[in-house]
Each structure stands twice: as C-alpha cells, then as structure tokens.
Amino acid sequence: MVKRTSHQSADCLIARPLDAIGDWWSLLIVRDAFDGMRRFGEFQKSLGVAKNILSARLRNLIAHGILETVPAEDGSAHHEYVLTEKGRGLFYVLVALRQWGETYFSGPGEPYTFMVDTRTGRPIRRLEVHAEDGRLLAPGETRLADFRQQPE
Amino acid sequence: MVKRTSHQSADCLIARPLDAIGDWWSLLIVRDAFDGMRRFGEFQKSLGVAKNILSARLRNLIAHGILETVPAEDGSAHHEYVLTEKGRGLFYVLVALRQWGETYFSGPGEPYTFMVDTRTGRPIRRLEVHAEDGRLLAPGETRLADFRQQPE
DNA sequence: CCATTCGGTTTCAAGTTGAAACCATTGCGG
DNA sequence: CCGCAATGGTTTCAACTTGAAACCGAATGG
Numbered sequence: 001m002v003k004r005t006s007h008q009s010a011d012c013l014i015a016r017p018l019d020a021i022g023d024w025w026s027l028l029i030v031r032d033a034f035d036g037m038r039r040f041g042e043f044q045k046s047l048g049v050a051k052n053i054l055s056a057r058l059r060n061l062i063a064h065g066i067l068e069t070v071p072a073e074d075g076s077a078h079h080e081y082v083l084t085e086k087g088r089g090l091f092y093v094l095v096a097l098r099q100w101g102e103t104y105f106s107g108p109g110e111p112y113t114f115m116v117d118t119r120t121g122r123p124i125r126r127l128e129v130h131a132e133d134g135r136l137l138a139p140g141e142t143r144l145a146d147f148r149q150q151p152e
Numbered sequence: 153m154v155k156r157t158s159h160q161s162a163d164c165l166i167a168r169p170l171d172a173i174g175d176w177w178s179l180l181i182v183r184d185a186f187d188g189m190r191r192f193g194e195f196q197k198s199l200g201v202a203k204n205i206l207s208a209r210l211r212n213l214i215a216h217g218i219l220e221t222v223p224a225e226d227g228s229a230h231h232e233y234v235l236t237e238k239g240r241g242l243f244y245v246l247v248a249l250r251q252w253g254e255t256y257f258s259g260p261g262e263p264y265t266f267m268v269d270t271r272t273g274r275p276i277r278r279l280e281v282h283a284e285d286g287r288l289l290a291p292g293e294t295r296l297a298d299f300r301q302q303p304e
Numbered sequence: 305c306c307a308t309t310c311g312g313t314t315t316c317a318a319g320t321t322g323a324a325a326c327c328a329t330t331g332c333g334g
Numbered sequence: 335c336c337g338c339a340a341t342g343g344t345t346t347c348a349a350c351t352t353g354a355a356a357c358c359g360a361a362t363g364g
Contacts, residue, residue, distance in 0.1 A: 013253035013265065014183050014246065020257070024170040031166050034291065040342055050322045055343060065256075077330060078342065089252050091291035092279045094166065096244040101165035104217075104238050105172070113165065113296040117283040124294055125282040127244045131269040132277060139186065139243035142276055145268040192311050202353040207312060229361060230310070 020064040021090075025049060026057045027097075030066065030083070030090050038073070038080035066090070096127055172216040173242075177201060178209045179249075182218065182235070182242050190225070190232035218242070248279055 021027055025047065032046050044054050058081060061067040066087035069079040098115060106112050115124050129137045173179055177199065184198050196206050210233060213219040218239035221231040250267060258264050267276050281289045 013250050016257045017249045017253040018176040086256050088291045092248040096248040097169050098165050100241050101169040105168045113298050115294045116297040118293050118295050122284040127279055130277040132274040139240045141270050142267045143270050144265040146265050
C-alpha cells in the first residue's frame with residue numbers, strides 16, 4: 001500500500017509501524033475499535049468515509065494483524081472486526097496522540113472530551129517516560145542505541 | 153492538505169492531531185528532528201524522499217506550529233528547521249510507536265535499536281497509563297468523558 | 305570567476321482516492 | 335414463496351495527489 005523505499009535504514013522501528021497502520025484514517029478505525037465498534041456500518045457512519053476506502057483500510061489492518069474478523073456476536077451471518085493483541089498495543093499511541101491533542105488543539109468553549117479511568121471517572125495521568133531507575137526523562141534525555149552496545 | 157470532513161464529531165482530539173501532522177512521512181521528519189537533524193539536505197538524505205514532497209511536508213509542519221525555521225547555526229545564509237515546544241510534545245507519540253514497533257516488528261537477527269536513557273545508557277521503561285491515584289490501567293479500563301460530566 | 309553545493313520550485317506522467325453506482329446476501333412481512 | 339429493505343461490500347471513473355527529474359537561484363569553495 002505505502003511504497004516501500006527500503007531506505008529508512010536508521011530507524012525502521014518507527015517507519016515500519018507507520019507503514020503497517022497504513023494511513024491516518026486507519027488510526028481512527030483503531031480508535032473506534034477501542035470504543036467498542038465492531039461492524040462495517042458502524043465504522044462507516046462514525047468516520048463518514050467512502051465504503052471502498054473503509055473496505056481497503058480494514059483489509060490492510062487485517063493483513064497487518066491489527067484487526068481480525070470474528071463471527072458476529074448477534075448470530076447473524078456477517079462478521080465483525082475486533083482488535084488483536086497487537087492492535088490493542090496501539091493503545092499507548094492513541095493515548096499519546098490524544099494527550100497531545102488535548103494540550104494543543106482544544107479550543108476554549110469546544111466540546112471537549114478526555115480520557116478517564118472507567119472505575120473512578122477521574123482523568124488519567126499524563127504519559128511520562130521513565131528511566132530504568134525510575135527517573136523522569138524529558139524529551140532529549142534519550143537516544144537510540146544498538147543493543148550490542150548495551151552494557152550488561 | 154487533508155480534506156476536512158467536518159464530521160469526526162465524537163473525537164476531534166485524535167483526528168485533529170493526525171490532520172496537523174499531515175501524513176506518515178511527516179512523523180519521520182519529526183523523529184529525525186529529535187535526532188538532531190536541522191537542515192533540508194539532512195532530512196532529504198535520511199528519508200530518501202523527493203525534494204518537492206519534503207518541501208511541502210516541512211511547510212505543512214511549520215504551518216501547524218510543529219517546526220519553525222531559525223537562522224543557521226553555522227552563520228550561513230540558510231535557515232534550519234527545529235522543533236517547537238508543540239513539536240517536542242510529539243515525543244510521547246514517537247516513544248509509543250517505537251515501543252509498539254519493538255514489540256511487534258523487530259525480527260530476530262535484525263539490526264535493532266532501542267531507546268536508552270542518555271545518562272546511564274540503560275533502556276527506558278515501557279509507557280504505562282496510570283489512573284489519578286496511581287493504579288496501572290490496561291487498555292479498556294479507560295473511556296472518554298465530557299468534562300461537564302466530571303465529578304468535582 | 306567558474307564549479308559546486310544547498311535549498312528549493314516547476315513540470316508532468318503515473319498512481320491514489322473517493323463519490324456514486326452497482327451487486328450479493330441476509331432478514332423479514334405478508 | 336415473493337417482494338423489499340438493510341447490511342456489507344466491489345466496481346467504475348473523474349479528480350486529485352504524488353514524486354522523479356529537470357530546472358533555478360543564491361551562496362560557498364577553489
């Protein structure tokens with residue numbers, strides 16, 4: 001789907017996830033799947049995207065093991081789309097994007113939602129990056145390392 | 153750049169960040185910027201993308217306040233591209249994507265890098281989502297809430 | 305000065321996207 | 335059993351986007 005340039009030598013571990021997801025719209029499908037949507041029609045209505053496009057995106061997400069189809073819960077002959085374990089791993093990406101959105105894109109007076117703990121209804125904490133020893137790390141206090149360079 | 157469907161009523165706070173970033177390639181630019189790249193040519197060489205496309209992406213990132221141009225460090229007449237505060241906020245998105253990539257996309261025997269604490273050289277911890285009271289939350293233990301529904 | 309690098313813009317063929325039309329299967333009322 | 339609507343797609347095709355290559359102008363470099 002996305003052209004493979006076979007060129008992102010330095011850091012395939014960002015580029016390949018991006019390639020697997022396919023494009024931005026696909027992440028909205030994943031988001032809706034987290035919100036409990038399972039049916040083609042639900043996604044289509046939620047996203048307002050053309051059916052052929054949605055169809056292609058769903059196929060791509062399935063091909064990359066992010067979604068899978070299961071027989072419909074209600075016993076009808078249709079199938080439903082649900083997140084795999086791998087797909088659920090995208091939770092943190094969505095949380096990070098959402099917190100970034102909350103910070104920089106929520107105009108005053110806008111209908112504004114945010115993530116809360118289901119049990120208490122209280123907002124969740126912001127994501128933080130921690131060192132192995134628990135120290136809070138700011139952007140810039142990390143780098144990439146080849147694992148062969150790791151101290152034992 | 154991306155068509156505005158004015159339709160993602162439920163959750164603009166995912167859709168709008170996605171729209172601001174523009175497309176996948178743009179996140180790779182941001183990643184490179186975190187890695188210290190500043191010059192047009194550096195990005196072009198790193199990403200292997202056509203110059204017109206890179207030019208358009210950079211312009212889009214600037215328009216959305218993720219990058220800004222500054223006079224070149226070395227005193228030359230050219231300018232350089234650096235992350236804004238808002239752009240640095242994408243750090244958590246990149247960390248989340250990378251950890252997902254590490255988990256699901258690193259084949260055995262591949263050149264494999266991961267994020268380490270600059271000070272100690274030890275790997276960073278995995279991202280976690282915590283409730284306000286500190287409890288660790290799994291995907292599915294959160295929901296979206298309108299802020300008017302929040303208990304005081 | 306002449307050549308080369310840097311930082312782009314322009315051009316245009318090829319590929320992608322998406323709205324609408326179409327199709328196939330199931331569900332259901334009579 | 336027939337008709338008809340809802341669901342879940344696929345096909346078609348015009349419009350848009352993409353990107354490789356050519357071009358361009360301004361700064362270095364020799």
